Amino acid sequence: MxxxxxxxxxxxxxxxxxxxxxxxxxxADEDLLEIGHLPAPERIVGRDEHMQKVADALNPAIFGSAPSHLFVFGKTGTGKTLISRSVTEMLQTEADREGVTVQYAFIDCGEKNTEASVVKRVAQSLNDPERTEFTVPERGLATGDYYERLWTVLDTCTDVAIVILDEIDMLEDDEVLRKLSRASENRRIDSARIGVIGISNKIDYPDQMSERVKSSFSRDELVFPPxxxxxxxxxxxxxxxxxxxxxxxxxxxxxxxxxxxxxxxxxxxxxxxxxxxxxxxxxxxxxxxxxxxxxxxxxxxxxxxxxxxIDGSPLQAKVLLYALTKLTTNNDGVEFTSREIYHAYTRTAAAIDLDALSERRTRELLQEQDFLNVIDSTKESRGRGEGVTGKHRLLESPDIVLEVLLRDDRLEPLEE
Missing domain, CATH: 1.10.8.60 (Helicase, Ruva Protein; domain 3)
Structure with a gap:
C-alpha cells in the first residue's frame, strides 16, 4: 500500500x-508579431491599389472561370506575399457564395525548387483523399505520375485552383509554369481552372524564363514599392x-x-x-x-x-563580402566598383590561402548578394561606346556585417 x-x-x-x-x-499575444501571421484585411496598410489589382486578376475565379496569371515583384517586406494570400482567401469566401469551390496552394520555391517537388506539394495541398481515393506520397513516383495525380485532384476537388509560387526565381526548372498554364488547353483537366501567382524580389525574372515558357505563359505584372x-x-x-x-x-x-x-x-x-x-x-x-x-x-x-x-553562403562569397566590408571601413566612400572590390578580394583570398575566382565569377557573386539584399548594386555608364561600370555598397553597417562573417572560423585569421 x-x-x-x-x-x-x-x-x-x-x-x-x-x-x-x-x-x-x-x-498579450506575441503571435501577432510573427512574420507568417495573416492580418485581417482592414489591418492591411498602404496597399489598397495593389489589393485591387490582384483582385482584378483573380476575379473570374468567383464564377468558375480561369483567372489571369500574375507576377508580383518587390523588395523583401513590401507586402507581396501578404497581399497575394489575403486576396486569395477573400476570393475563396466570395466564390463560395456563388457555389464555386476555390482552393489555393502556397509553395515556397526556396524549399521546393524542382518541378517534381512543386507539383507534388500542390497536389498534396489540394487533395481530399476521401474524394480522390488516393494519397500523394512523398516519394516513389515519377514526375509524370505526380502530374497525373494533380490533374485528377484538380478535377475532383476544386473548380478553380490558385497556385502561389513564392520566390519563384528559385525554381530550377520553369517548365512547371508552362504545364500548369496549358493544362486546360492540353486537356489535362476537364472542368477545373488554374491561376498562378509568382512572387519574386527580382523584377527581371521574366527575362530569365525559357523561351517555351515565355511564349505560353501570358500574365499580368505588378510591382510593390517600399x-x-x-x-x-x-x-x-x-x-x-x-x-x-x-x-x-x-x-x-x-x-x-x-x-x-x-x-x-x-x-x-x-x-x-x-x-x-x-x-x-x-x-x-x-x-x-x-x-x-x-x-x-x-x-x-x-x-x-x-x-x-550569409551563414549558408559559400566561403568565396563570404571572402568577397569581407573585402567589401574592409573597403567600406578603411575608405571615405561607401560605394566601390567591381574592379576595386575584385582587387581587395584577391588580396583577402591570398591571406587565407584560398584560390581566387575569376573577375567575371566575382561579378556574378556580387549580383547574387544584391539579390539577397545584402548589398545594393547599380550600373553607371562610362560614356558612349565605353560600356558600364558596376558599383556596390553594403546595406548594413560594416561592423554588423563583420560580426556575422567572423562567425565562420575560416575567416578568423583575417582579423589576427
Missing amino acids: PTNDVPRDSDLSEERNTLFDYTDTIF YDANQLGEILENRRDAFHDGVLTDDAIPLAAALAAQEHGDARKAIDILRNAGRIAKRVDEETVTEDHIRQAKEKTEVDRLAEL
Missing part, C-alpha cells in the same frame, strides 16, 4: 517547474495589441518605423524590431518597451537577418 509521503499523480500535475516563467508582463515611415508606423500600430496595455512607450512604434524606413521600407524588419524589443525588455525584467530597447532590437534584427542570408 502506498504511503502518504508519495505524491499522487494529481499532485504532480499541479507542480510548476521553476525553470520556466509562467507570467508574461510584456506580450513602405514609407508613416505606413510602417500604421502597420506597427495595427499590431500594438500584441502587447499588454501601457507596455509600449509613446516613442517605441515611431522609432521602430523610422529605423526600418531608413533602409528598404521593410515591414518585416519593422515588425521584427518591435518583437525583439519586447523580448529584450522581458529578458531584463522591464515593464515597458522603450526607445533604448528599440535601438538594441534594431541591431539584433540586422544581425539575425544577415546571419540568415
